[in-house]
Amino acid sequence: MYMARYIIKRLLLLLPILLGVSFIVFGIMSFTPGDPATEILGPMATKEQIAQLNEEMGMNDPFLVRYFRYVAEALTGDFGNSYRTQKPVFDEIFARFGITFRLGVMAICVAIMIGVPIGIVSAVKQYSWIDFTSTIIAMFFAAVPQFWLALMLVIFFSLQLQLLPSTFTGTITPQHFILPVLTLSLGTAASIIRLTRSNMLETIRQDYVRTARAKGASEGSIIFKHSLRNALLPVITVIGISFGYLMGGTVLVESIFGIPGLGSLTIASIRSKDIPQTTACILFLAFLNVFIMLTVDLLYAYIDPRVKARYAKGVKKRAS
Amino acid sequence: MRNQKKFFAVLFVFVMVLSLFAGCSPKTDVKDEYQTPTPALKDTIKMAVYSDFKSFDPYNSGMTLDKVVYTNIFDTLLRYYNGEFEKVLVTDYTVSEDGTVYTFKLKDNVKFHNGEKLTANDIVFSMERAKTSNQMANYTKSIAKVEAVDALTAKITLEKPYVPFLNAVASTVCIMNEKAVKAAGDQVNLKPVGTGPYTFVKWDAGAQVVLERFADYHGEKPQIKTATYVVLTNPETALIATQNKEIDLTYTIPSVAAEQIKKDGKLTLDLNPTMGSGYIVMNLEAPFINDVNFRKALAYATNREEIVAYGMDGIAEVSTHLYDEQTVGFTGEIHIPEYNVEKAKEFLAKTTYAGEVIPFKVGYENYKKIGIVYQEQLKKVGINISVELLEANTWVSDMKSGNYSMSTIVQTVDPDVALWSTILHSNAIGGYNFSRLDDEEVDTAFDTGASVLDPVQRKAAYAPIEKKLYEDVVVIPIYRRVVTACYNPSLSIERAFNNGFSAVQDMAWTK
Numbered sequence: 001m002y003m004a005r006y007i008i009k010r011l012l013l014l015l016p017i018l019l020g021v022s023f024i025v026f027g028i029m030s031f032t033p034g035d036p037a038t039e040i041l042g043p044m045a046t047k048e049q050i051a052q053l054n055e056e057m058g059m060n061d062p063f064l065v066r067y068f069r070y071v072a073e074a075l076t077g078d079f080g081n082s083y084r085t086q087k088p089v090f091d092e093i094f095a096r097f098g099i100t101f102r103l104g105v106m107a108i109c110v111a112i113m114i115g116v117p118i119g120i121v122s123a124v125k126q127y128s129w130i131d132f133t134s135t136i137i138a139m140f141f142a143a144v145p146q147f148w149l150a151l152m153l154v155i156f157f158s159l160q161l162q163l164l165p166s167t168f169t170g171t172i173t174p175q176h177f178i179l180p181v182l183t184l185s186l187g188t189a190a191s192i193i194r195l196t197r198s199n200m201l202e203t204i205r206q207d208y209v210r211t212a213r214a215k216g217a218s219e220g221s222i223i224f225k226h227s228l229r230n231a232l233l234p235v236i237t238v239i240g241i242s243f244g245y246l247m248g249g250t251v252l253v254e255s256i257f258g259i260p261g262l263g264s265l266t267i268a269s270i271r272s273k274d275i276p277q278t279t280a281c282i283l284f285l286a287f288l289n290v291f292i293m294l295t296v297d298l299l300y301a302y303i304d305p306r307v308k309a310r311y312a313k314g315v316k317k318r319a320s
Numbered sequence: 321m322r323n324q325k326k327f328f329a330v331l332f333v334f335v336m337v338l339s340l341f342a343g344c345s346p347k348t349d350v351k352d353e354y355q356t357p358t359p360a361l362k363d364t365i366k367m368a369v370y371s372d373f374k375s376f377d378p379y380n381s382g383m384t385l386d387k388v389v390y391t392n393i394f395d396t397l398l399r400y401y402n403g404e405f406e407k408v409l410v411t412d413y414t415v416s417e418d419g420t421v422y423t424f425k426l427k428d429n430v431k432f433h434n435g436e437k438l439t440a441n442d443i444v445f446s447m448e449r450a451k452t453s454n455q456m457a458n459y460t461k462s463i464a465k466v467e468a469v470d471a472l473t474a475k476i477t478l479e480k481p482y483v484p485f486l487n488a489v490a491s492t493v494c495i496m497n498e499k500a501v502k503a504a505g506d507q508v509n510l511k512p513v514g515t516g517p518y519t520f521v522k523w524d525a526g527a528q529v530v531l532e533r534f535a536d537y538h539g540e541k542p543q544i545k546t547a548t549y550v551v552l553t554n555p556e557t558a559l560i561a562t563q564n565k566e567i568d569l570t571y572t573i574p575s576v577a578a579e580q581i582k583k584d585g586k587l588t589l590d591l592n593p594t595m596g597s598g599y600i601v602m603n604l605e606a607p608f609i610n611d612v613n614f615r616k617a618l619a620y621a622t623n624r625e626e627i628v629a630y631g632m633d634g635i636a637e638v639s640t641h642l643y644d645e646q647t648v649g650f651t652g653e654i655h656i657p658e659y660n661v662e663k664a665k666e667f668l669a670k671t672t673y674a675g676e677v678i679p680f681k682v683g684y685e686n687y688k689k690i691g692i693v694y695q696e697q698l699k700k701v702g703i704n705i706s707v708e709l710l711e712a713n714t715w716v717s718d719m720k721s722g723n724y725s726m727s728t729i730v731q732t733v734d735p736d737v738a739l740w741s742t743i744l745h746s747n748a749i750g751g752y753n754f755s756r757l758d759d760e761e762v763d764t765a766f767d768t769g770a771s772v773l774d775p776v777q778r779k780a781a782y783a784p785i786e787k788k789l790y791e792d793v794v795v796i797p798i799y800r801r802v803v804t805a806c807y808n809p810s811l812s813i814e815r816a817f818n819n820g821f822s823a824v825q826d827m828a829w830t831k
Contacts, residue, residue, distance in 0.1 A: 034713030041380075041454045047750055049454050084374055085525050086507060092525060151556055158564050167561040168527075169366055169550050258368075258552040258561075260527030268372050268526055273713050 003301065010294045014287065019071070021286040022279055026067050029275045035059060039273045040083050070279070079283075080276030084269070089280035092265060097284075099168075100261035103253070104246040106177055107184035108239060114189040116235070119196025123231075124223060126201060134193060142190035150183040150256045167258040180257045184250065188242045195238055199231035206230075233304055240296030244289040361829045363545040365811070368558040368570035372526050372551050375509035378494035379453035384732065388821040389529050389549055393433075394494035394514030397424055397443070400487050400735075401817065403646070408539075409438065409495060409515065419481035419773045422490070426472040430538040432497040433519045440468035445498040447476060450489075458742060459488040462770075481771045483778060484648070484736035492734070517542050517825040527551055531824065542825040562587060562806055569807035571821065575633035581806060589806045591635065592816040596732040596801030597642050600694070601754050604794065606725040608678065613670040615793035619657040620664035621701040622694070628799050631690035636799035642740070642789060644800075646818075649737030649769065649782040656790045656797060664701040673703070680705040680726045683715025690728050690798075719754045729754065730801050732819065737782045741766040744785065744794075755794050762788050 037053035054060055058069065073080065079089045122134045141149075157179060158166035165176050203209065204227050212226050251263035262281065269277035301307045369388070375381040378390050397413070399406040407413070412425045430438035447466040450456040462482035467475045478485065500513035512520045517539065518531035531547045550567065552558040558570040559577055563586065573581070573589075581589045600622065602609045609615060624638045640656055657663070680691045691707035698705055705726060710718065718724045731752075733739045742748055745766050746758040761784040769781040789795055803820025805813065814826040 032711070032714060033717030038716075086509065087525075095524075096526070154557065154560050159560050162564065165561075165566055166564055167550070167552060167557055167566055169548075169561065169566050256554045256557050258527075258550065258554070258557060260524060260551070264526050264553075271712060272374070 003298075007294070007298070010290075010297070014290055017290055018283055018286060022071065022074070022283055023067065025279045025282045026070060026275070027063070029273070029278055030063055030066070034273045036083050036273055036275060079280045082269070082277040083274045084272050084277065089277045090284075092277060093262065093280060093284050096260060096262045096265045099259060100247060100250055100254075100263065103177065103180055103184065103250055103259070103261065104243060106181045107188065107246050108243045110181055110185040111188035111192055111242065112239060114185065115192025116196050116232070118189075119193045119235075120200055120223065120228065122193065122197040123200030123204065131197075135197075138190040138193040140190075141186040142194070144187075146183055146187060146252050147256065149186065150179070150253060153179045153182060154256070168260070169258065180250075180253050180259060183253050183256075184246055188246070191238055191242070192235060195235050196231065199234055200227060203227040203231040229303060233300065236296060236299055236303065240292055240299075244292045247285060247288050247292070361543065361831070362810075363543065363829070364548070365544050365546070365568045365824065365827060365829075366548045366550055366566070368550050368552040368561065368567045368572055370551075370553060370555070370558075370572035373523065373529060373549075376512040376520065376523070377509040378496075378512075379450055379456055380509060382455055384819050384821070387819065389531070390494065390512055390514070391516070391817075391821075392518040392531055392547065392824050393512045393516045393520050394496070395430075395516050396492060396494055397490045398486060400491040401815070405486055405491065413490075415486075419483065419771075420478045422476045422478075422485060423469070424474045424476070424490075426474065427538055428472055430515050431536045432500060432515050433513045433534055434497060434500045434503075435536075436497050436499055438495070438497075438515055439471045440474040442495055442497055443474035443476075444468050445501075446493055446495045447489075449496065449501070450493045456489075456493060459484070459492065459739075463489070481773055482738075483770055483773065484734070484738045487648070487734055487736050488739060517823075518547060540825075543828040544824055547824040559806065562808070565808065568811055569805060569813075569827075571803060571805055573804050573806050575635045575804075578633065578635055578804065586809070587806050588809050588811070589804065590813065590816065592803045592805060592820040592822075593637055594732065594801045594803055594820040595643075595646065595735060595818045596730045596820075597639065597797060598636065598690075598728065598730045598799040598801055599642060600796035600798060601719075601727050601729050602795070603722055603724055603726070603754070603756055605722055605756050606678075608671065608673050608676070609725055611671050611673075612792050613667045614673055616657060617664045617666075617668040617671065617701060617703065618698070619793045619796050620660045620667060621698050621703065622796050622798070623659045623697050624798050626697065627690055627693050631693040632686075632799065635804060636802050639797050639800040641786075642795055642797050643733065643735075643737065647735045647737055648775075649778055651779050651783050651786055653783065654786050654790045656793065661701055668701055668703065675702065675704055677704045677706050678725045680707050680728075681715055681718060681724045682707065682709055682727055683712040685709065687728050694728070720750060720752075722756050724754075727754070728798070732801070735818065737785065738766065738770040740785070744789075757788075757794055759788055 035050070035054060036057065036059065037050045041049055041053060058066060070080070081087060082089055082092055085092060118134045122131045125131055154166045157164045164178050166179065168176055204222070209222060209226050212222050217226070247262070250259070250261055251267055253259065254261045254264040262285070266278065266281040266285075269281060369385055371385060373386050373389060374383045375386055376390050376393070378387070378394055381387070395408045397409050399408050409426055409430060410424045411427055414423045415421070424443065426438060426440060426443070432438065444466045447460065447463060451460045451463060462478045462480070462485065463476060464479040465477040469475050494514060497513055500511070501508055504511040504513070510523065515538065517534055517537045519534045521530040521532050523529045528551065529549045533542055533545045552561065552567070552570070552572065555572045555574045558567065558572045559574065561567040562570045578589060581587055600618070602615060602618075604610055624640070628634060628636045628638050641650070641652070643650055645652060680695065682688050682691050688707055688709045691705075695705050695707055719727060731743055733743065743752050744755070744757055744762060745753065746763050749756050749758060765782050765784045769778055772778040772781050801820070803816070805816065805822065807813070810829055810831045812828050812830050813822050816822045
């Protein structure tokens with residue numbers, strides 16, 4: 001019950017967050033130079049035509065009037081049409097979101113699959129060659145710019161070996177995802193390796209682990225049953241944050257691999273001063289991030305008995 | 321036993337790693353396409369372009385890339401190429417002696433993509449629609465009346481002679497079908513219906529545009545059946561995708577790669593000259609710039625060859641005029657001062673300039689590179705500029721409002737001096753007259769020149785414009801823009817238009 005209340009509370013918190021985000025984005029788009037009428041009418045439009053369209057679109061109204069009009073329409077589900085394509089803004093977002101979501105999910109899965117096992121081995125075999133190698137590799141991937149990494153992967157796998165396609169052209173196959181997913185995941189994997197390693201090192205030195213070992217528990221049981229579950233808690237937070245970042249932060253990768261995703265839509269909208277599209281894109285990303293962080297919090301409760309107990313306490317307190 | 325376990329563990333990891341690459345088998349279908357002889361020629365083409373499209377309504381898009389696409393979908397009455405007018409939708413046309421009545425005889429076998437037959441009424445509808453368009457209004461405002469004399473004869477009467485008519489209207493206004501436009505409603509930009517060799521299939525915003533060969537096309541049937549324009553904003557990727565044969569042609573390559581592409585010889589590289597004029601634009605109202613001696617100092621300090629070589633990696637043609645002999649009405653009698661450091665210092669000494677830093681605002685990364693080379697050149701004569709990269713919208717806004725001193729830009733204008741009025745006439749201040757040039761003689765030249773029928777007298781009418789531009793150094797021309805087209809050597813491209821791009825109907829696979 002308390003958990004349900006907590007979820008509802010968190011979901012209600014979305015409202016002020018989305019209002020705040022929309023206010024900031026709307027403000028930035030309104031107060032930066034350039035006007036949508038010029039964008040819509042093109043370079044040959046006369047000053048009179050631009051002024052007339054701006055008037056028709058209500059661009060001459062005070063900022064707050066325009067903002068509240070936008071919010072009122074948004075509350076009825078009308079987020080407006082894109083100035084560029086004339087289509088409803090969420091049609092564009094949903095058309096693009098699928099590919100970004102798939103990229104994000106695949107990238108985070110690969111990052112976990114690489115990061116967690118290597119982090120564990122690295123901690124268990126501290127100061128071994130595996131530890132040194134994995135630490136160096138992790139530092140390398142954490143340090144290299146994504147742009148460079150993407151180009152190197154493309155040059156090696158596409159151009160030299162001709163194994164994988166370099167762009168999202170033609171019929172999209174699973175092979176198309178390999179290079180962008182690797183580009184996105186290697187940096188995140190590096191963070192997960194380092195975090196898993198340091199948390200595992202801390203956990204396996206705890207008294208309860210020593211006790212388990214003294215009681216004759218097998219090494220596998222000590223690592224996976226007693227240490228890993230505790231060590232993974234902070235890692236889950238990083239994974240959640242990284243996933244949120246991957247959803248909105250794929251711009252560079254989308255640009256390099258020619259992926260028509262949400263990131264490239266947001267950038268194109270900003271460049272063309274497409275206020276409804278930009279605002280909707282950022283609102284959607286903000287919603288997604290809050291939703292992901294809420295999921296992470298709930299996962300915490302599932303994994304960590306202390307958090308679960310806190311919720312239970314909440315229930316007891318209310319009962320008393 | 322323990323060793324055996326270790327061995328299996330290592331083996332397991334090895335198999336897992338291998339399995340990661342299991343799906344990465346070479347794309348044999350793509351390789352085969354080019355490496356093994358095929359009985360039939362390929363009939364599809366994929367072309368990379370550097371940015372997304374905006375609108376496929378030809379009357380409401382000022383973007384070059386939109387035009388590159390809709391040129392395949394729509395026809396115009398005539399087509400201007402290499403100084404000649406080709407008859408596209410007409411069998412013949414006549415111009416009255418006083419230059420005010422144009423009569424076009426239409427081909428009788430032309431169909432629109434929606435199956436409608438082309439008639440003179442479509443010309444009337446298209447011209448009337450063009451008159452109300454923001455893009456076309458400057459050119460079509462000269463039209464007094466458009467009539468359908470009979471089903472296949474259209475007569476256009478002008479209020480007064482307008483010499484660029486054939487170029488600016490007959491070769492520019494895309495012929496549309498009233499029924500199709502009405503059926504599309506407010507989505508004309510997404511549902512283009514023309515009489516061109518290709519029909520519009522779809523636009524996946526930010527990703528691609530697909531065109532399909534029109535079976536009932538009135539002209540010669542193009543070889544390529546399906547044409548796809550793919551948006552690849554990153555030039556490095558576009559080039560790699562072309563080298564990797566995922567893309568057949570790319571209009572975007574890193575400029576530094578041009579030399580290497582030529583050396584390798586694995587791809588064909590065309591450097592297509594365009595009508596795009598790149599120049600140093602100055603706000604004539606800004607401090608120091610408002611002094612003609614200072615502008616002359618700038619002109620003498622400008623080394624065009626160096627800017628093209630280092631600022632543009634050699635991908636441009638050095639130019640000393642804003643518009644040149646390709647432009648009707650160009651005289652070529654007056655020239656901008658040539659590079660001369662001593663003369664630059666001489667003129668600078670006549671000004672009140674004392675080393676102040678003048679901002680050089682740019683809106684794009686490639687313009688910044690030009691700015692940096694120019695900064696070094698000006699330093700040699702004692703002029704300091706600071707190169708500032710702004711967000712593109714901010715930059716355009718500053719240029720329009722006069723909130724800048726110096727910048728660089730490329731302007732592409734059709735080949736007639738009259739059409740430069742959108743950039744140099746005083747009524748364009750606040751618009752694209754970034755120089756804020758307000759000169760009565762120039763305005764009069766534009767206002768009267770377009771109606772002068774005699775070519776010699778017309779040149780004379782326009783002469784004051786060039787005089788002002790170069791004697792008073794209103795602009796400093798630097799280069800003529802070049803569009804790079806890098807493509808599969810099995811592809812042949814017959815020609816490129818003055819925007820540097822080619823129509824799909826002019827492309828064909830040779831093997």
